[in-house]
Amino acid sequence: MALAAPAAAALLPSLGRLGVLLALVVSVYAILAAILGQLRQRPALVASARNAVYVVAALLTLAAGALFYALFAHDFSVKYVAEQTTRDMPWFIRLAAFYSGQSGSLLFWAWTLALWSAAAIAWAWRRHAALVPYVTATLAATQAFFAYLLAAFADPFERLSPVPADGRGLNPLLYDSGMLVHPPLQLLGYMASSVPFAIVVAALATGRLDAVWVAAVRRWMLAAWAVLGAGLLLGGWWAYHTLGWGGVWGWDPVENVGLLPWLTMTAYLHSAMVQERRGLLKLWNVSLVLASFALSIFGTLVVRSGILSSVHSFAQSPIGPALFVFLALVAFVSIALIVWRLRQLRDDGAVDALFSRETAFLLNNLILAAVALATLWGTIYPLISESVRGVKVAVGPPFYQQVNGPLLFAMLLLLAAATALSWRRTSVPRFLRSLAGPAVLAILVAAGTFALGARSLTAQLGVVASVLVAGVTLAEVGRATWLRHRSAHEALPRAFSRLVWRARRRYGGYLVHLGIVLIGLGAIGSTWFQIGHEATLAPGEQLRLGQYTFTYLGKTERQEGTVRTVQAAVGVAAQGPLAGDTVLLAPAKRFHRGWEKQPGTQVAIHTTLPRLDDLYLVLAGWEDDGRAHFQAFVNPLVSLIWAGLALVMGAAVFLLWPETRRVAITTAREAPIARHRSRPDLAGAVRALGRPVGIPLAAGVAGFVVVGAFALTQTGGLRVSGIPAASAASA
Numbered sequence: 001m002a003l004a005a006p007a008a009a010a011l012l013p014s015l016g017r018l019g020v021l022l023a024l025v026v027s028v029y030a031i032l033a034a035i036l037g038q039l040r041q042r043p044a045l046v047a048s049a050r051n052a053v054y055v056v057a058a059l060l061t062l063a064a065g066a067l068f069y070a071l072f073a074h075d076f077s078v079k080y081v082a083e084q085t086t087r088d089m090p091w092f093i094r095l096a097a098f099y100s101g102q103s104g105s106l107l108f109w110a111w112t113l114a115l116w117s118a119a120a121i122a123w124a125w126r127r128h129a130a131l132v133p134y135v136t137a138t139l140a141a142t143q144a145f146f147a148y149l150l151a152a153f154a155d156p157f158e159r160l161s162p163v164p165a166d167g168r169g170l171n172p173l174l175y176d177s178g179m180l181v182h183p184p185l186q187l188l189g190y191m192a193s194s195v196p197f198a199i200v201v202a203a204l205a206t207g208r209l210d211a212v213w214v215a216a217v218r219r220w221m222l223a224a225w226a227v228l229g230a231g232l233l234l235g236g237w238w239a240y241h242t243l244g245w246g247g248v249w250g251w252d253p254v255e256n257v258g259l260l261p262w263l264t265m266t267a268y269l270h271s272a273m274v275q276e277r278r279g280l281l282k283l284w285n286v287s288l289v290l291a292s293f294a295l296s297i298f299g300t301l302v303v304r305s306g307i308l309s310s311v312h313s314f315a316q317s318p319i320g321p322a323l324f325v326f327l328a329l330v331a332f333v334s335i336a337l338i339v340w341r342l343r344q345l346r347d348d349g350a351v352d353a354l355f356s357r358e359t360a361f362l363l364n365n366l367i368l369a370a371v372a373l374a375t376l377w378g379t380i381y382p383l384i385s386e387s388v389r390g391v392k393v394a395v396g397p398p399f400y401q402q403v404n405g406p407l408l409f410a411m412l413l414l415l416a417a418a419t420a421l422s423w424r425r426t427s428v429p430r431f432l433r434s435l436a437g438p439a440v441l442a443i444l445v446a447a448g449t450f451a452l453g454a455r456s457l458t459a460q461l462g463v464v465a466s467v468l469v470a471g472v473t474l475a476e477v478g479r480a481t482w483l484r485h486r487s488a489h490e491a492l493p494r495a496f497s498r499l500v501w502r503a504r505r506r507y508g509g510y511l512v513h514l515g516i517v518l519i520g521l522g523a524i525g526s527t528w529f530q531i532g533h534e535a536t537l538a539p540g541e542q543l544r545l546g547q548y549t550f551t552y553l554g555k556t557e558r559q560e561g562t563v564r565t566v567q568a569a570v571g572v573a574a575q576g577p578l579a580g581d582t583v584l585l586a587p588a589k590r591f592h593r594g595w596e597k598q599p600g601t602q603v604a605i606h607t608t609l610p611r612l613d614d615l616y617l618v619l620a621g622w623e624d625d626g627r628a629h630f631q632a633f634v635n636p637l638v639s640l641i642w643a644g645l646a647l648v649m650g651a652a653v654f655l656l657w658p659e660t661r662r663v664a665i666t667t668a669r670e671a672p673i674a675r676h677r678s679r680p681d682l683a684g685a686v687r688a689l690g691r692p693v694g695i696p697l698a699a700g701v702a703g704f705v706v707v708g709a710f711a712l713t714q715t716g717g718l719r720v721s722g723i724p725a726a727s728a729a730s731a
Contacts, residue, residue: 512652516648
């Protein structure tokens with residue numbers, strides 16, 4: 001009996017592999033049953049497909065549990081466990097090892113997708129029964145694809161013989177609490193876009209393209225947007241305090257591909273309101289939802305195929321071609337469905353006036369699309385250059401700053417304008433009155449920053465736009481609260497709380513805008529007002545950086561288990577009006593066994609008050625005579641980025657909070673399984689885009705080409721190695 005438990009534990013990897021294989025088979029069955037149930041008007045088959053999705057969720061939960069057990073039981077007979085863990089690894093890093101490798105991250109993707117799909121189908125079963133068959137088939141097809149990847153290319157339960165006594169473990173860069181939040185949130189954000197995609201595919205397939213699908217998609221898209229946005233910013237936080245280069249966002253290819261679907265999700269959440277209120281931007285909304293999922297798959301392709309060089313990506317892998325084929329299939333099906341239903345995607349009317357919220361949201365879509373296009377172009381340009389010219393090219397941050405900077409500035413101005421505009425039509429005098437006070441405030445703040453030494457025109461424009469958005473938003477909230485206070489005779493706090501709670505979508509959106517403003521101010525401060533210096537100091541020597549003096553006090557070395565830590569002690573004192581107590585910073589390098597040539601960096605960061613300067617110090621190296629090499633930065637306002645993230649996440653929870661009022665629902669028995677036929681309308685596609693979008697889109701594309709060509713010719717934005725691809729490969 002004593003051997004029974006170990007024997008059962010040894011079977012768990014085999015059960016995990018069996019769970020993946022059965023999940024593939026059951027997913028294929030769910031596709032067939034859902035489609036046949038729709039075509040043959042057989043609700044029982046549709047119900048069977050729904051149950052199959054639940055079974056897939058259970059099977060992949062079994063597989064995930066088996067891998068978790070293997071990781072925590074140090075079962076080094078499993079190759080993935082031996083590659084990702086060691087016996088002395090902390091428990092939280094062992095937990096993160098589940099998704100730190102190629103096959104584990106794919107299992108995490110598939111497992112969470114199965115749970116998300118089961119929840120989505122259970123939610124839609126009574127509310128949107130007519131869409132359920134194709135929602136089920138689409139989600140099951142996505143599930144089948146990821147189960148196929150696990151079964152054919154990335155088996156997380158592959159056995160290893162002989163069994164090693166210990167594993168290799170993770171790169172020291174991953175020994176950080178950020179590993180617990182950034183990768184899973186990024187993966188969850190990608191995965192969550194599958195439900196809006198499935199709902200839109202179902203709406204297009206059935207022809208049920210009224211406003212119902214927009215309401216059905218909104219909350220699922222909002223959840224995906226919030227999770228992916230949190231993953232992106234927490235990735236910036238992780239890079240900021242771990243990589244030691246002093247910044248938050250480096251325009252790395254993997255960062256960029258995560259940003260792309262977030263931009264299209266943001267555009268959808270704005271333009272969906274236009275369709276719900278006015279019946280406009282239908283084609284935009286369908287396209288944005290489909291594009292968000294396609295870009296999520298593109299991000300997965302970039303990270304897991306190794307086709308682009310990135311500190312975040314995995315090595316080249318055989319799953320790349322399979323992901324590319326799946327992405328091509330998603331794009332083909334999406335375009336085909338749009339063309340098929342194009343007649344039903346025509347708007348119910350037109351924009352009434354230039355000064356209206358509808359116009360602002362349309363322009364917002366164009367700007368976000370332009371940012372996404374510029375970011376995509378900068379990301380894939382190295383691939384195009386290497387394949388066409390045979391020369392390796394790297395597109396650096398200056399390109400993105402030169403191209404996306406003006407676009408994001410215009411978006412902030414548009415955000416302020418949209419808040420001051422009404423639906424349908426707004427009189428110009430009323431619009432200008434709404435902007436007058438916030439504009440004066442923004443100019444005064446810019447004058448103040450100029451007096452304090454800020455001379456960058458770009459930074460000043462960013463500050464003006466950010467303060468303008470905050471001023472208009474707060475003024476609108478204050479005006480509405482005062483009117484309710486006067487009309488309902490309520491105390492101001494009660495008037496404010498009741499106003500916000502009864503119009504959660506509007507005021508939750510305002511909270512998001514204020515969070516974006518904080519993030520924008522933090523990005524401006526850390527990008528344009530950062531000061532930094534590299535220095536080699538002997539004990540007792542000083543470095544002066546801005547208003548701060550860094551004094552090197554010495555270094556220590558200690559051994560803790562298999563980790564050797566070299567730590568420096570540096571005292572920092574502020575000068576002038578900021579003078580106060582000395583702050584002790586302790587940057588370090590950590591050498592893990594087996595990774596001595598790739599030490600982990602422990603950055604020392606201290607935020608000063610009230611200036612909100614981040615004192616950022618990196619120990620870059622040291623000499624035998626006691627001298628040490630440092631990289632020191634003063635990063636103003638970075639903490640506003642994390643405050644903005646907290647505000648945006650709080651606003652997202654507020655927006656996702658369940659409604660208290662009852663809504664009518666239709667049961668699966670009552671809802672017909674509808675079939676609609678329509679002919680493709682290619683000419684209509686051109687006409688549909690022509691009136692509301694054509695001229696601005698053409699102007700935007702032309703401007704993008706001119707600005708992008710200029711930016712790419714700047715030596716700071718484009719680095720050409722001059723090494724032919726063949727020579728680089730042989731080297």
